[in-house]
Amino acid sequence: MLEKREADVIIIGGGIMGCATAYRLAKRGVDVLVLEKKEIGNGGSCRNAGGVRQSARDPKELPLAMYAVQNIWPQLSEELGVDVEYHQGGNLRLGLTDKDIKVLENHTAKSTKLGLEVEMISGDEARKLCPYMSEEVVAASWCPSDGHANPLKATLGFYRKALQLGVTFVTGVKVMALEKVKGRIRKVITDDGVYEADQILLCAGYESRRIANTVGIDAPVERQFNEVLVTEAQPKMFDIMLGVAGGEFYGHQSEHGSFVLGGNSGLQAFTSNNDNFVTNSLTAPCISRGIIKYFPILENVKVVRTWSGWYDQCIDVLPVIDNIKEVPGLTVAFGFSGHGFGISPAVSIAVSELMLDGKSTTIDISQLTYDRFHAKG
Amino acid sequence: MIRVANPEPFVEREDDDMIICRCEEITKGEIRRAVYDGMRTTNEVKRYLRSGMGLCQGQTCQRLVQGIIASELKVRPSELGMIQGRAPVRPVEIRTFSKNVTDVKED
Numbered sequence: 001m002l003e004k005r006e007a008d009v010i011i012i013g014g015g016i017m018g019c020a021t022a023y024r025l026a027k028r029g030v031d032v033l034v035l036e037k038k039e040i041g042n043g044g045s046c047r048n049a050g051g052v053r054q055s056a057r058d059p060k061e062l063p064l065a066m067y068a069v070q071n072i073w074p075q076l077s078e079e080l081g082v083d084v085e086y087h088q089g090g091n092l093r094l095g096l097t098d099k100d101i102k103v104l105e106n107h108t109a110k111s112t113k114l115g116l117e118v119e120m121i122s123g124d125e126a127r128k129l130c131p132y133m134s135e136e137v138v139a140a141s142w143c144p145s146d147g148h149a150n151p152l153k154a155t156l157g158f159y160r161k162a163l164q165l166g167v168t169f170v171t172g173v174k175v176m177a178l179e180k181v182k183g184r185i186r187k188v189i190t191d192d193g194v195y196e197a198d199q200i201l202l203c204a205g206y207e208s209r210r211i212a213n214t215v216g217i218d219a220p221v222e223r224q225f226n227e228v229l230v231t232e233a234q235p236k237m238f239d240i241m242l243g244v245a246g247g248e249f250y251g252h253q254s255e256h257g258s259f260v261l262g263g264n265s266g267l268q269a270f271t272s273n274n275d276n277f278v279t280n281s282l283t284a285p286c287i288s289r290g291i292i293k294y295f296p297i298l299e300n301v302k303v304v305r306t307w308s309g310w311y312d313q314c315i316d317v318l319p320v321i322d323n324i325k326e327v328p329g330l331t332v333a334f335g336f337s338g339h340g341f342g343i344s345p346a347v348s349i350a351v352s353e354l355m356l357d358g359k360s361t362t363i364d365i366s367q368l369t370y371d372r373f374h375a376k377g
Numbered sequence: 378m379i380r381v382a383n384p385e386p387f388v389e390r391e392d393d394d395m396i397i398c399r400c401e402e403i404t405k406g407e408i409r410r411a412v413y414d415g416m417r418t419t420n421e422v423k424r425y426l427r428s429g430m431g432l433c434q435g436q437t438c439q440r441l442v443q444g445i446i447a448s449e450l451k452v453r454p455s456e457l458g459m460i461q462g463r464a465p466v467r468p469v470e471i472r473t474f475s476k477n478v479t480d481v482k483e484d
Contacts, residue, residue: 004379039418046424152424156416163415169380171417232432232468256427279464281477288475299472305434305463 004168007033009355010188010197012175012211013204015045016151016341017333019158020348021201026165028356034162035188035195036171041155043205044340047277047309049228049251049262050151051241052342055091055118055143056107060367061318061343062114067363068346069145076149076345082157084149085255089239091146092126094294095139100245104141111143118143130238132297148241148252151341158348170195175204177214178330185215185329199355201331206312208334215327220315220373221335225268227283227308231301233257248290259298263287279306311338315373321347322370323354331355332370380415387413397445398438400431405445412449419443419460429460432468 009025011018014036022032036042052073054065069088077083095101104120111118119142126140127133163169170192178200179187188195202208206223234257243250251261265283284306292299314320314335324330333351340347350360393406403426416422419429419442428442429435435442439460447454465474 002379039421040415041424042420156421156425160414163380163382166382169415171378171380229474231471277461284464285474285477288471291471292475299475300470302468302470303465303474304432304468305430306465307461307463 004033004170005194006196007031007168008197009033009199009201010035010195011201011203012188013043013202013208014040014159014169014171015043015203015205016041016155016158016344017045017203017336017347017351018201019155019162020344021203021333021351022162022167023158023165024348024352025355026162026167028352030356032162032167033195033197034167034169035173035175035190036169037174037204037207039171040159040169041152044309044311044336044338045155045344046152047228047307048151048338048341049260050148050254050341051091051146051243051250051252051339052086052088052149053091053143053146053241053243053339054116055111055141055146056093056243057111057339058318059110059114062111062116063364064343064346064350066114066116067349068343069147072345073147073149076154076157080154080157080161082153082160084154084157086147086149087239087255088145088147089241090129090142090144091241091243092130093141093243093245094126094133094137095245096136096293097138097246101139103245104139108141116143117145130240132237132295134294134296137294146241147239148254150254154341154344175211178202178211178327180215180327183328185327199329199331201333201351201355203333203351205334206310208312208332212332215330217324217327217330217332217370219320219332219335219370221312221320223310224313224338225271225308225310226262226264226338227268227279227287227306228260228262229284229287229303229306231259231261231298232304234259234301244290244294248293249287258304259301261287261291263290277308279308283308311336313337319347319368320370321350321354321365321368323358324370378417380417382415383413397441398426398428398431398435400433400437401427401429403428408442408445409449412446416446417450419446419457422446423460434463434466435460
């Protein structure tokens with residue numbers, strides 16, 4: 001097969017952000033090359049619980065979430081030719097204590113101000129929507145337009161569509177550094193030689209920071225470990241995306257029937273064996289205890305597998321999506337902090353506009369700039 | 378590995394309806410189609426189709442899946458690697474899983 005070393009745009013990172021943006025750019029006639037270190041979607045894109053959620057989002061990224069839910073997700077399966085298993089069954093965020101209720105009320109008030117339809121409901125009202133919940137749940141926030149989708153099929157669906165539109169992907173190459181030529185971004189130095197483009201999009205999850213550093217760009221993003229357990233298939237019980245104010249777990253019942261429930265042990269930031277995608281023996285039990293507390297009916301359901309992944313956690317838990325003024329031609333989209341999947345189809349529109357038109361006109365991303373980090377005082 | 382779309386149309390075969398992944402009822406044709414669609418590794422095919430995601434976690438089918446992908450791509454099966462192994466090896470009830478801590482309480 002013919003080697004390809006040059007393109008109009010090189011995208012670093014073959015996750016859902018990279019695949020979806022490649023698709024958008026190719027649709028507008030751009031020649032795109034995507035570089036991926038391992039496999040397509042091997043990072044957070046295929047390692048998340050599939051939430052397509054607007055509720056409890058920071059108002060700064062809510063426009064992305066609302067745009068995605070209103071304009072993209074409902075038609076995405078048709079657009080991609082792959083069933084992404086999108087279900088708009090609503091999102092319940094459950095609370096057990098007064099402290100939980102305060103957290104939920106705070107988010108609800110902020111989101112309502114921005115026009116999102118979300119309300120506080122009582123425990124009994126929540127049990128009407130989802131009858132399997134324990135009596136311990138005293139309140140919940142309810143956002144009927146939230147939902148969930150299958151992140152694996154969405155990521156690989158965008159990848160497939162990008163391929164069909166002529167995008168070239170190169171997998172198994174590790175990006176070592178970026179280089180400027182005459183003040184503009186130009187070269188991507190990899191363990192497989194040099195690739196060149198007029199514009200570069202860096203969307204490589206937590207590895208973005210290391211790569212950005214090679215052209216003097218830095219953002220406060222660190223990787224953070226998280227795990228998910230998957231159960232055997234059960235008869236359809238509910239279509240609702242679940243979260244809990246206390247953070248014990250989150251997830252949903254997938255179209256397949258299995259429950260996909262994520263969480264952490266509270267110790268994850270300080271465990272030592274995190275250099276591989278291995279699961280920690282403490283975490284799935286911890287998620288299991290959370291599940292039993294809220295959904296005792298699931299206690300005899302079997303866990304089939306567990307898996308892990310890393311968030312690219314930004315200091316303010318928001319992504320950086322921006323054209324980098326200091327390095328003309330470089331655009332970044334990283335730091336999604338564990339909730340990038342649901343907004344990814346909208347991010348790809350914003351990023352393609354940033355790259356081709358100089359600014360994002362369809363969706364307001366003005367609060368997610370690279371220059372927003374300042375030292376205190 | 379360089380990946381571009383296959384310009385030739387997908388060709389169906391007589392044995393395409395043979396079930397390969399018994400747990401998730403994935404056929405040989407679906408696996409061949411996934412490779413045609415761009416999936417190039419055992420993990421990618423698994424994520425795209427669910428082959429090897431069922432109760433046995435690929436212990437029955439993964440060699441077969443690997444062989445089909447390899448013959449479609451015209452590479453040796455050993456070049457493809459295995460699907461990612463996942464704990465627990467056998468399904469375990471949530472109730473059992475939840476009891477990993479010994480709660481030592483003195484009366």
